[in-house]
Amino acid sequence: MRTSEDLRKIYARLEQMHAWRGWHWWPDGEPFEVIVGAILVQNTSWTNVEHALARLREAHALSVEAMDGLSDEEIEELVRPSGQYRMKAKKLRAFVALVREHGGLGCLLSLEAGRLRERLLATWGIGPETADAIVLYAAKRPAFVIDAYTQRLMSRLGQGPATTDYGEWQRFFVERLEPDRDLWARYHALIVLHCKxxxxxxxxxxGECLLAEECGFSGAGG
Ligand code: SF4
Structure with missing residues (x-):
């Protein structure tokens, strides 16, 4: 039976295993840096994103105003370590334009969560996973982030819908967990840590996993 209780139990076990570990958006980071990271991490590892963020930080480009003042070529050069750098520079540019349209980052992030998600999804280069990461970790509002890690872990545990559809997976969590932003933020972080x-x-x-007893996949690994 896939119940709220199951999801609570899984969360508690993940906490037991990984609460001590560090994670890039835990505790909360600076909103613009979180957003830049959420865009740059598409199709690459966090290690590559860290290199790009370090270059942006060094160039004092980690603010909307500073980034807005850079040329396309300058942004491309700074984000080069994150891969697909031309496309990612264009995505950052599109996000900066969205901020400008709303009169500043604070104004954009204070939109009602559903409205904010809508505006993000209407922005070039931002899909559901990036939009939800921004709502959850930058605007600090409840939005359950689904990614390949979430689907892998939950499927192995016999949880979640039999599809890869983002919306269905998100509904699975949202219908079973109270809309507690901090819980959702930690849950996603713990899933990522567990899968890594x-x-x-x-x-x-x-053999090192506290979820092994309830996992149908257990034994297939080492
Ligand atoms: S028992 Fe193995 S497959 Fe199952 S959740 Fe733990 S690590 Fe993953």
Whole structure:
């Protein structure tokens, strides 16, 4: 049975295993830096994003105003370590234009969560996962972020819908967990940490996992 209680139990086990670990948006980061990270992490690893963020920081470009003052070529050069740098520079430009349209980052982020998500999704280069990461970690409002890690872990545990559809997966969580922003922010972080450290795509470390008893996949790994 896939109940709220199941999701609570999984959360508690993840906390037991990973609460001590550090994660890039935990505790909360600066909103613009979170947003830039959420855009740059598309199709790459966080390590590459860190290199790009370090260059942006060094160039004092981690503010809407500063980025707005840079040329396309300058942004491309700064975000080069995150890969697909021309496209990502264009996405950052599109986000900066959205901010300008709303009279500043504070005004944009204080829109009602549903409206903010809508505006983000209407912006070039921002899909549901990036939009929800921005709502959750930059605007600090409840939005359950779904990614490949979430689908991998939950499917192995026999949870979640039998589809990869983003909306259905999000509904699965939203209908079973109270809309508690901090809980959702930690839940997503813990899933990412678990999948990086133990529930890896190949050779998961099931022998070290506190979820092994309730996991149908356990034993397939090391
Ligand atoms: S038992 Fe293995 S497959 Fe199952 S959740 Fe844990 S690490 Fe992942």
């Amino acid at each position: 450290h133990l529930c890896r795509k190949r050779a998961p470390k099931c």
